[in-house]
Amino acid sequence: MSPNQSFDLCLRMGDNALILGQRLSEWCGHGPILEQDIALTNISLDLMGQARLWLSLAGQVEGQGRDEDRLAFFRDASEFRHLNLCEQPNGHWGTTILRQFLFDAFHLTLLEQLCKVEDEQISGIALKSVKEVRYHLRWSSEWVIRLGDGTPESHLKMEEALRDVWPYAGEALQPNSLDEQLEMHAAPYNLNQVSELWWSTVQNVFSQANLEAPARTWAPQKGREGIHTERLGFILAEMQFLPRAYPDAQW
Amino acid sequence: MNSKKWPLFEVFVRSKNGLSHKHVGSLHAADPNMALENARDVYCRRNEGVSIWVVPSNHITASDPGDAEELYEPAKDKIYRHPTFYTIPDEIGHM
Numbered sequence: 001m002s003p004n005q006s007f008d009l010c011l012r013m014g015d016n017a018l019i020l021g022q023r024l025s026e027w028c029g030h031g032p033i034l035e036q037d038i039a040l041t042n043i044s045l046d047l048m049g050q051a052r053l054w055l056s057l058a059g060q061v062e063g064q065g066r067d068e069d070r071l072a073f074f075r076d077a078s079e080f081r082h083l084n085l086c087e088q089p090n091g092h093w094g095t096t097i098l099r100q101f102l103f104d105a106f107h108l109t110l111l112e113q114l115c116k117v118e119d120e121q122i123s124g125i126a127l128k129s130v131k132e133v134r135y136h137l138r139w140s141s142e143w144v145i146r147l148g149d150g151t152p153e154s155h156l157k158m159e160e161a162l163r164d165v166w167p168y169a170g171e172a173l174q175p176n177s178l179d180e181q182l183e184m185h186a187a188p189y190n191l192n193q194v195s196e197l198w199w200s201t202v203q204n205v206f207s208q209a210n211l212e213a214p215a216r217t218w219a220p221q222k223g224r225e226g227i228h229t230e231r232l233g234f235i236l237a238e239m240q241f242l243p244r245a246y247p248d249a250q251w
Numbered sequence: 252m253n254s255k256k257w258p259l260f261e262v263f264v265r266s267k268n269g270l271s272h273k274h275v276g277s278l279h280a281a282d283p284n285m286a287l288e289n290a291r292d293v294y295c296r297r298n299e300g301v302s303i304w305v306v307p308s309n310h311i312t313a314s315d316p317g318d319a320e321e322l323y324e325p326a327k328d329k330i331y332r333h334p335t336f337y338t339i340p341d342e343i344g345h346m
Contacts, residue, residue: 033257033279034278034293035278035279035280035289035292035293036289038292038293038296039288039289039292042292042296138288139288142284142285142288146281146285
């Protein structure tokens with residue numbers, strides 16, 4: 001894996017975790033009950049921790065003196081490399097749950113591959129993250145089943161969430177030029193395999209949830225190339241305000 | 252979602268192997284599985300435990316504080332039953 005490929009991969013992984021973590025943090029204090037409020041903010045904090053590791057490594061590989069904070073707070077929307085799924089609004093509880101499940105199912109299989117790549121810094125972060133993400137997927141799967149197979153109202157809300165979130169799920173599964181390079185230089189990286197495992201997880205959970213998986217037709221999204229939906233600007237405005245207004249602020 | 256309709260569970264956490272589970276608190280959950288995960292998120296986020304038990308609160312039969320006199324007072328003056336006449340060697344650790 002060349003330094004450029006490693007930088008791009010770290011940025012993509014870090015930005016996914018950072019932006020989804022930031023989104024989830026909006027639930028803090030607003031969860032439906034105290035226990036689930038804590039569950040969701042725990043997941044948000046796990047993702048923030050992962051984002052720090054990935055972005056630190058990205059800065060180190062780049063060698064231009066940018067650290068995790070510089071990368072998180074002083075890049076503009078077009079420089080972010082996350083999936084557009086991660087920046088989609090929280091919606092209602094079911095929307096958040098479904099977005100989380102679709103991401104977790106992808107995230108876990110990807111991390112399992114990255115645990116086995118030769119680069120020890122990358123596999124090290126993956127090995128640490130994979131334990132957290134295994135729990136995220138367990139948690140979000142159970143909620144998808146509980147709501148999909150729950151009351152008529154919860155089922156209806158999950159179908160509504162599916163309509164909103166599903167079109168964004170496919171971006172993660174379609175190889176772009178970075179994926180093709182990684183397949184050649186970072187064995188056992190293979191996005192098609194991730195895609196197949198993702199699909200079987202989704203089918204398995206949806207069948208228990210009494211939900212029908214829509215066809216795998218996706219809205220064309222290019223978040224990984226820096227073309228984001230209009231949602232990202234609002235997230236960055238909130239997330240980056242403080243360090244930009246007070247660049248040397250300390251705790 | 253109305254958590255008021257959800258049953259209450261009591262949570263017991265084993266802080267490390269060799270110790271017994273200790274009552275740490277209670278929480279609401281729709282079913283035992285959810286109670287276990289809620290307990291993990293609420294009571295084990297700061298490295299508190301290695302094992303969790305959850306028990307529906309209505310399955311616990313408790314003594315009545317009003318009966319304290321007849322239940323516990325009689326043992327107080329029978330000091331020959333109290334395990335205070337020997338010292339526990341340090342290497343025993345937890346008893």
